[in-house]
Amino acid sequence: MEKTQLETFKNLFNSIKNHHAANAIEVGGELVWSSKGGDDVDLSSRERDRELLLKLQGRNRFYMKKIDEALHRIENGTFGDCAECGCEIDETRLEARPTATHCIDCKEAQEREEGHIPYSKRSHTHGLEIVNSNVVRMPNRNDNAAAM
């Protein structure tokens, strides 16, 4: 991959990391705000907020780990190479999903083996948008099969 392209991805990852930092504070702020509700806010809804926050934090941490790994791959020159077969991952795939570690062929083979598609629609919570916007939009294979 060309150096300028690597720079582009590096900038992208860094901006996602910055965006994430701002977003984490935002989510934390909401929690503080709802806890101030006093008697109006019952314990169970506070519990729910707490659970949601933990879930978001866990998911963001997972995603940030992938971002860090991708940045690491840029540093050691393996970014854009498939971890399975070593071929170059398709550029359009990397643009849609910059943290991809496998080419589409290996990824699909992997999914067939696992017998499931890991990308499902998730909640519309603000904090999850970063994650979702980087998910590859796959055609619904079941629909295609039914149409044919």
Ligand SMILES: [Zn+2]
């Ligand atoms: Zn591959």
